[in-house]
Amino acid sequence: xxxxxxxxxxxxxxxxxxxxxxxxxxxxxxxxxxxxxxxxxxxxxxxxxxxxxxxxxxxxxxxxxxxxxxxxxxxxxxxxxxxxxxxxxxxxxxxxxxxxxxxxxxxxxxxxxxxxxxxxxxxxxxxxxxxxxxxxxxxxxxxxxxxxxxxxxxxxxxxxxxxxxxxxxxxxxxxxxxxxxxxxxxxxxxxxxxxxxxxxxxxxxxxxxxxxxxxxxxxxxxxxxxxxxxxxxxxxxxxxxxxxxxxxxxxxxxxxxxxxxxxxxxxxxxxxxxxxxxxxxxxxxxxxxxxxxxxxxxxxxxxxxxxxxxxxxxxxxxxxxxxxxxxxxxxxxxxxxxxxxxxxxxxxxxxxxxxxxxxxxxxxxxxxxxxxxxxxxxxxxxxxxxxxxxxxxxxxxxxxxxxxxxxxxxxxxxxxxxxxxxxxxxxxxxxxxxxxxx
Numbered sequence: 001x002x003x004x005x006x007x008x009x010x011x012x013x014x015x016x017x018x019x020x021x022x023x024x025x026x027x028x029x030x031x032x033x034x035x036x037x038x039x040x041x042x043x044x045x046x047x048x049x050x051x052x053x054x055x056x057x058x059x060x061x062x063x064x065x066x067x068x069x070x071x072x073x074x075x076x077x078x079x080x081x082x083x084x085x086x087x088x089x090x091x092x093x094x095x096x097x098x099x100x101x102x103x104x105x106x107x108x109x110x111x112x113x114x115x116x117x118x119x120x121x122x123x124x125x126x127x128x129x130x131x132x133x134x135x136x137x138x139x140x141x142x143x144x145x146x147x148x149x150x151x152x153x154x155x156x157x158x159x160x161x162x163x164x165x166x167x168x169x170x171x172x173x174x175x176x177x178x179x180x181x182x183x184x185x186x187x188x189x190x191x192x193x194x195x196x197x198x199x200x201x202x203x204x205x206x207x208x209x210x211x212x213x214x215x216x217x218x219x220x221x222x223x224x225x226x227x228x229x230x231x232x233x234x235x236x237x238x239x240x241x242x243x244x245x246x247x248x249x250x251x252x253x254x255x256x257x258x259x260x261x262x263x264x265x266x267x268x269x270x271x272x273x274x275x276x277x278x279x280x281x282x283x284x285x286x287x288x289x290x291x292x293x294x295x296x297x298x299x300x301x302x303x304x305x306x307x308x309x310x311x312x313x314x315x316x317x318x319x320x321x322x323x324x325x326x327x328x329x330x331x332x333x334x335x336x337x338x339x340x341x342x343x344x345x346x347x348x349x350x351x352x353x354x355x356x357x358x359x360x361x362x363x364x365x366x367x368x369x370x371x372x373x374x375x376x377x378x379x380x381x382x383x384x385x386x387x388x389x390x391x392x393x394x395x396x397x398x399x400x401x402x403x404x405x406x407x408x409x410x411x412x413x414x415x416x417x418x419x420x421x422x423x424x425x426x427x428x429x430x431x432x433x434x435x436x437x438x
Contacts, residue, residue: 031208051083057200058080058199067170068163068166071171073174082122093138094138095111095137096108105126107158109131112132135148135175136175149181153185165187171189171191172192201371210291211295211366218296221246227435229436230304251290257272257285258271260409261277261278265282266405268359268409278304280304280307281303281304285299285300286299296425299411302432306438308406319430321341322395322396342397348400362396364392364393375395389416413425
């Protein structure tokens with residue numbers, strides 16, 4: 001097999017960042033949502049550039065830590081470092097793992113024949129670094145069988161070869177039994193998830209384009225919902241149609257769709273049921289899906305046929321809180337400043353910020369639904385972090401209506417630019433949309 005086209009180990013994080021943000025990108029132009037195909041007549045997503053960038057970011061985050069290696073079980077971290085994926089089946093199995101040790105290329109242990117497939121089609125990593133692996137699939141194969149012990153000893157040997165065996169190993173998440181085996185193999189296991197979140201917080205242009213494409217898909221779904229939302233339709237009918245449309249448009253995972261209407265709006269249940277839509281309902285939706293791994297979190301509120309004054313008032317307040325936050329988003333602003341413009345929990349009916357967590361909220365978007373920064377009165381006021389160019393996150397607000405059961409929920413996805421931010425969730429939400437107005 002030919003040598004890999006790219007040698008990511010030769011690109012340091014700073015160089016990768018400059019190369020990845022600069023080519024074919026101008027902050028004074030709209031972020032593209034170019035479609036699904038690669039073409040010869042314009043640059044769209046450069047996946048190998050994105051791989052080099054992500055690996056360089058992970059290497060730099062590792063070097064900035066006290067660890068000598070990262071052992072990754074979180075499928076989002078594995079994809080970030082190795083650019084491999086075997087479908088949504090993998091997400092909750094804890095069956096794949098990867099090692100990034102010192103300056104060496106990543107090593108990936110994969111399920112069954114997937115490792116053989118990678119050797120044929122993933123030429124950005126050495127063939128020998130794709131290995132068959134099996135731990136136990138969340139305990140269904142008992143640790144006493146010895147698979148975890150064998151892999152822990154294999155990992156310890158690779159760390160010795162890389163010259164980092166005497167340094168801590170950052171582990172993001174793992175089965176408890178596997179942690180015990182790593183410790184028995186002599187490894188000093190520490191938290192590696194924080195290291196990976198440091199790496200993933202700044203997106204390059206290719207990641208941003210994929211996030212924008214994912215948001216564009218949801219734009220279309222909301223237009224469908226606006227057309228379909230009428231009396232007699234059930235919440236789950238909307239969810240079914242949205243799933244179908246997203247997969248037809250190229251989604252690789254519809255994680256969840258919240259569909260919440262009428263008296264279910266307050267308190268917010270974060271789910272959907274078979275409730276029938278009725279005239280005058282206020283209804284809000286959240287669409288969580290991914291395109292090539294990059295996720296959306298995108299709320300919209302509608303009224304069906306008509307709206308009462310108190311429903312409209314709730315929407316106006318919800319929008320004002322959201323706009324106040326968006327106005328602050330620019331490089332150098334700290335997250336406590338953003339959280340401070342949102343109402344205190346007691347001001348909209350909750351006893352504490354913990355009880356209200358997630359209702360006035362901001363969170364990073366990437367290969368995971370929740371990345372950095374997290375913006376909330378619960379955590380940001382005392383533990384702020386700086387907003388930086390290249391961050392992508394969602395801002396979401398919630399306002400209950402004074403009728404006691406209606407509520408408005410709006411969310412915008414934003415990309416932080418050099419001078420401010422660009423909103424990439426485009427379905428109109430400046431005013432309360434009325435579906436099938438009477």
